[in-house]
Amino acid sequence: MYTSHSFSSLLQTTNAPLTNTASALLSGLKIRFDQSWYICGSLALSEGSNPIRSINISPEGLEYQVLFRAALLVANNNQAKPMVVTVGFPNNTYRLFKDLAREKLPGSYQIQWDAEVYGGNPVQPASVQVDQIEVLPEIVSCMIALRKGAHKINGSFFIISLGFGTFETGLSTDEGVVENAMESAYGIHYAVNLLREEILQTHSMSFKNVQQLNEAFRDGYLYINRKKIDLVAIRARAIKIYYKEVVLPMLHLVISDQNLKKTDRIFVCGGGAHYSELLDCITKEFGEFCQISIVEQPETLAAQGYLLNSLRFTEGTEREPVGIDMGNIETRVTLLKEL
Template sequence: MKKFLYPSVSESFGSTLVNVTTDRSAGIKIQHEKEDYIIGHLALSEGKAPHKGINSAPDDLDYQLLLKSGLVIAADYALDKPISLTTGFPHATFNIFKTAASDYISKLETIRQDTRPYGGPGYEDVEVNLERINIIPELFGSIITAREGDMNIRGNMFVVSLGYGTLEFGLCTDNGFIQRTLNSGNGLRYAIDSAMKEMATTHYLGLRTEHQFDQALKNGSITINRKRIDLTEIRKTVMKQYYSNVISPLIQNTWIDEDFNKSSTLILVGGGANYPELVNCFHDEFKGLLKIEIPDDPLTMASTGYCLHSANKRSSPDTLSLGLDIGNAHTCVTILE
């Protein structure tokens, strides 16, 4: 499998960019309705206010741009092959968005991109040849990876997805999720917002967007007025607050004692699983009750599951299988040739 991970941000950009990167996935510039947009890494490095709405609908601009960016990357590997695509949405918005997403995707025929940022000759039209479109819940994607991927977990399991915009969790059996155990709440953005407010009491953050500050919090430091400010203590504080105020109460109000007799395994997926401060909170609460499992790459669990689902649904071995996870913080493209 080939995987491409980039920030879920975009910005309109009318200027010319030439040879600013050698990495195609880091030089995505797409023309949408006759206006140019830079996306992902290119938006963070060259843009002034890269952004994305939280839990965007299929008719929102940022969702359409990120969708097109993933299809452009996949087209490089598909060549003339048809594509079997699987993407998805969180449990809270799945039923609301699935039909609109399928309808929009099915109408895509070509995508116009500017190849000059990564050394190409200029604008070109990329043909989109979709054989099959699958829309499934995001948690299902992670479960497919947990069962069919390297983790190879069998039987019942608790799954907690620690996304940027959405927290969601449930208890999954061999027959699917137990509906009563499914719930969702505020994602990591809650902690990011708390950290920004705390920093703003002592430092001027300028015009940084929350996505830019999120990157700094992940790195553990931020540069303000040419001074490097350590963020590790603030990160530790806001992650503990996020767990205590949001995650723990929601789980306590959803899972009952009987549920813990059905499984002794809890899997953490999503970007929050990369924060040790947050993971430790799960260990503290469920010590002696649940074994906490963290995949090697928690950010790509949904996308990998989408790709495996595409492979299972394709009509021919010659079809390229594509998993596209458009997250609130990152977009992940997973390809099985």
């Protein structure tokens, strides 16, 4: 039904000529914006000295504008069709940024990129027409994906999104979204920072930001001064503190006696769903009276919902539906799969 492409959300300016340093566009994103060149994604991680990406950025900010153009370039795929693009924001910034996104993101783009990075010849700028921008709360997009996508979930359910930037909750019924159950709090970066603080007590680290440390957090180890440092026990402690201080208080607020009358089903999505330590905490607290299900490919659910939302506006037209999840760790571009 759909295909998803992702690249790291880190970027950095560069003046260096890069030739044959990547194998394809997705791993060799070098974009020109506002008189400067930027390397994004895998290229920023491999060739950059200090790639950056602020948490929950504004759509008018430079970082968002560069990464959005990179996502459009990936989505374009040499097609001339105008696009309907859906993006989203966490609930705590949705009202702040939705009108900015609708104002700043539609229009005609001439995207200049460097194909020589992956062995290509110099190319003309890509012409991309974004006809329409739709904006959703991230958790609502996850609900759409569960109901309208391959899962085909009916009835009422809670949904928990364990993202890097934010932890989101929601309650969906056949009648609609229950607003008082939509909450946002600190995401997994809270636990990553706890791990960083503990490591710094005994080691000097060269990591410049939490996104770069997130890979070590996920893998459970890192190398410092050519010595492998096991992070599993530190990560487990950090996750338990994060759960106790951030996740549990919000879940108690949302999974209330009143809301449990509507449903006892909980779906878990987001990249944090891959951490068994966090899932064990949730299951221990709520598993006796709730049915807890982990969504397949949990980190892609929001992007699927964005695509399905765009599809509503393109059926019967020549326009292309696109879903772009501008995540704090990964930017995901979701398209309809060609049959």
